Amino acid sequence: MSDDKQRIVDSVPQKGFFGHPKGLFTLFFTEFWERFSYYGMRAILVFYMYYEVSQGGLGLSQTTALSIMSIYGSLVYMSGIIGGWFADRIFGTSKAIFYGGILIMLGHIALAIPGSVAMFFVSMVLIVLGTGLLKPNVSSVVGDIYSENDSRRDAGFSIFYMGINLGGFLSPLIVGSLMDTSFHLGFGVAAVGMFVGLVTFQVTKKKYLGLAGTQVPNPLAPNEKKRVFTQIGLGILIVAILVAVGIPTGYLTFESLVFIVGILGVGIPIIYFTVMYRSKKTTDVERSRLIAYIPLFIAAVMFWAIQEQGSTILASYADNRTDLEFMGITISPAWFQSLNPLFIIVLAPMFAWLWVKLGDRQPTIPQKFSLGLLFAGLSFIVILVPGYFASEGALVSPLWLVLSYFIVVLGELCLSPVGLSATTKLAPTAFSAQTMSLWFLASAAAQAINAQVVRFYSAETEVLYFGIIGGLSIVLSIVLFLVAPKIQKKMRGIK
Structure with a gap:
């Protein structure tokens, strides 16, 4: 293999893009x-849900909108299981990326058409399935273009991560500016963006990607196909029946x-870890690495539980x-969604340079994760300060939000690109794409938890809310740092 x-x-x-593979x-x-x-779509989605119908929104309650955003985010990353499985067993990562992009584009087109709550949920299903096919598999292909011991690997993931955030920086500014004119116009711009991405991929992949993404690492045997496809069909039918019966009867x-x-x-991450650990296709070395991966996964869940609240609570x-009037400028609330990617664009090259410069002296993977948790916790501690000192109902300076987003980005750059790289290194060979899906399940688990947690947030509870979550993250970061040497030993040669 x-x-x-x-x-x-x-x-x-291997040479041609800032010293990295073409x-x-x-x-x-x-x-x-x-x-x-x-x-771009996500920057205005929560406002679209809770703004009144007269303002172009759906008129849902704010608490319901925040929970739906968390559920939607969880399902987006949870669907990576489907994308990883199809890539590993049926058509490879390259085709998964293309098919996923088509579904995402159709979902944004559905949002761009003025309609009802029903149309909104149709678009969510399309985007959830499409992102599940595309998101984990494009990251997996990044790992394919480097050899396991290539010293450029972590820096390459940091550059890739900068590309993610360049798109994330520009779109909220553009789409957020269109929000007051029409939510649907903003969603239409998001659909155009996905179309351009599909064209870019199709035009350049043959020349620049070679065999990367074209192979099926663990294909279904001919005698398995009929049974598996029958099971998939039955599963879809059962879900459809449960939904059709559950909604009218009030159970769903x-x-x-x-x-x-x-x-x-x-539950799904627990099942995934168990299946991969017990598989006959997983070697003893790979089992040890899976054990090392578990505390990293738990740390990632805690981190993303805080970071993902940037699009809900924050x-x-x-x-x-x-106070959205600042230095004579009226700020759109959607523009704050550009802060996270903006800081990553500025800081990602510095972190990539730092890891290369430090070489063997850089922190270990578990130590980088512990730093990520520390910064995440501090970002919530910072945002509780103005609420603690301000009088009831007073608007606070937008600079507090800027500082909170900045601090969490420091943690993100310690954890997220490093986690992507570590996942490709620690993944069992037979489960390469599916392990990348498992990495994104950390975000799914975090947002599934957030769907419950965000309901406790209000103006009256915000200091306690930010303090408890931020403090828990800091405590977990200290524990992870203390056990980092044991985790590193379990990685069996992976640095």
Whole structure:
């Protein structure tokens, strides 16, 4: 299998994009446009849900909108299981990326058509399935274009991560500016972004990606196909029946959906770890690495539980608790969604340079994760300060939000690109794409938990809310730092 990996690496031109393989160009701009489309839509989605119908919104309650955003985010990343499985067992990562992009584009087109709540949920299903196919697999292909011991690997993921955030920076500014004119016009711009991403991928992949993404690492045997496809069909039918019966009878409510997603968000990763660990295709070395991966996964869940609230709790904070008149400029609340990617664009090259400069002296993977948790916790501690000192109902300076987003980005750059790289290193060979899906399940689990947690947030409880969550993250960071040497030993040669 290692010979197959090297053959894929050899098929990719290794010099040509900032000293990295040329295939990084294709993946960089494909993900740039996909994230442009996703983050543009997400920047205005929560406002679209809770703004009144007379303002062009759906008129849902703010608490319901915040929970739906968390459920939607959880399902987006949870669907990566489907994308990873199809890539590993049926058509490879390259086709998964293309099919996923088409579904995402159709979902944004559905949002761009003025309609009802029903049309809104149709678009959510399309985007959830499409992102599940595209998101984990494009990251997996980044790992394919480097050899396992290539010193450029972590820096390459940091550059790739910068492309993600370049799209994420521009789209909220553009789409947020259109929000007051028409939510649907903003969603239309997101659809165009995904179309451009699809064209970029199709035009450049043959020349720059070589064999990367074209092979099926663990294909279904001929005698398995009929049984597996029958099971998939039955599963879809059962879900359809349960939904058709559950909604009219009142058993399937929003509250029960939140509960189900919460169970799935926590339960599916446990099942995945168990299946991969017990598989006969997983070697003893790979089992040891999976054990090392578990505390990293838990740390990632805690981190993303804080970071992902940037599009829910902090979006609401920007809209309702922040003075949006600053230095003679009227700020759109959606523009704050550009802060996270903006800081990553500025800081990602510095972090990439730092890791290369430090070489063998850089912190270990678990230590980088502990730093990520520390900064995440501090970002919530910072945002509780103005609420603690301000009088009741007073609007706070937008600079507090800017500082909070800045601090969490420091943590994100310690954890997220490093986590992507570590996942490709620690993944069992037979489960390569599915392990990348498992990495994104950390975000799914975090947002499934958030769907429950965000309901406790209000102007009256915000100091306690930010303090408890921020403090828990800091405590967990200290614990992870103390056990980092033991985790590193379990990685069996992976640095």
